[in-house]
Amino acid sequence: MSAPPARAATIVDVARAAGVSRQTVTRALHDMPGINPATRERVLAAARELRYHPSRFGRGLVKPAARTLGLVVGDLANPYYGELASAVLALAAARGWHVVMAEPASAADLAAGADAVVAFTGTAFPDPAVGAPNLPVVEIDPPHPHPRRARVAFERATASAQAVDHLLARGSLRPVVLDSTTPPGGSSRAAAFVEAFRARGVEPHLAHRTSSFSQLPPGTDAVVAFNDLDGLRLLRELHEAHRAVPREVRVVGVDGLAVGEFTTPRLSTLAIDLAEVARAALDLVVELTDAAPGAPPPVRVLAHVFRAREST
Incomplete structure (x- = not known):
């Protein structure tokens, strides 16, 4: 039999060492029927030599525990x-x-x-x-x-591009993308929006996700929030500032939370099932x-x- 591998042994290693199939190893280790005593002992010896410890989850798949x-x-x-x-x-x-x-x-x-x-x-x-x-x-x-x-x-690139096309078709030309990284723009979700805007000839402003609307550049007409919770916060801020949504400012979230269906206005979002x-x-x-x-x-x-x- 071979020497124990440096990495943790797997059921495939035991099967190879004993010259049997993985199914036979499973039957031997769990004392299942359909295997002769000599083969069972050969498998158990290989498992001992390789210091094989079955995955507890894999063991559960063949036992009712x-x-x-x-x-x-x-x-x-x-x-x-x-x-x-x-x-x-x-x-x-x-x-x-x-x-x-x-x-x-x-x-x-x-x-x-x-x-x-x-x-x-x-x-x-x-x-x-x-x-x-x-x-x-x-x-x-x-x-x-x-x-x-x-x-x-x-995969966010496709949906991000669709959201950007939607915003541009409605006349948004001064978008802001909020992100969790410092400097902003480093997360995968923010990067997907930034790339989509730039591919269409629009350079978005980047800001940290904690930014309030009052901290964003004058004339901002669209905000892509880092997630839906940030998007809902922005909707509240815009309502308190008497800014019309979506006529003056458009807001997009990310995550597709169910709560976004119950706000006024309802939040546009990138949703995942x-x-x-x-x-x-x-x-x-x-x-x-x-x-x-x-x-x-x-x-x-x-x-x-x-x-x-x-x-x-």
Whole structure:
């Protein structure tokens, strides 16, 4: 048999060392029928030599025991994360999984008790897999994709271009794009709007997302907010300043929060189907348990959709 690999051994390594299929390894490790004693002992010996520790999540897929999914989300005061968490909880329950939620600061604590982790934080995500090398980790829309993690990526360029065309068609020529980075313009969502404006011969003004409307350049006639919450804040400021929306100023948000449907005027936004995001993330968790060693982490790409409403 081969020497233990430097990386954490996988079920494929055990199958190769024992000269059997992955299915046979699964049957041997979980004492399932359909395998003769000599083959079972050969598989168990290979697993011991390679120091193989089965993924707890993968083990749950072949046994009826409940599985525990760790869900790490950003600020739950933001409905964006709350809506995603709600979708994950519903879909996980339908699959018979338990869900344990944590903030990013305590993500590492999940490694001891979770069978897999889904992270949706909007920031750099700490590595919870120290001491748990087989722990499946799926990130949702990470600002800096990890080369060894599966992820659900968001495509915003198409919807951003549609929103820009919508604003320009309505006469907006002095747009502002708000962003979370300093200097502004560094995030992927802001960059998509900036590129779309510039491709059409319009140079947008960039400002930090915390800027009030009174701090923006005189004559601003369109504002692309960093997210829907910022867009709703701007609508309130414009109402208090007696500025007509959309006649004088047009406002676009990003995220597609349900609350945007219940404002006056209703907020135009780049929306993403969070139920579909949750479904893709859970599918990736399962896919990770069968991934071949050294294979690139799987990626699912979901697109935003521009929804034009009364704010533009």
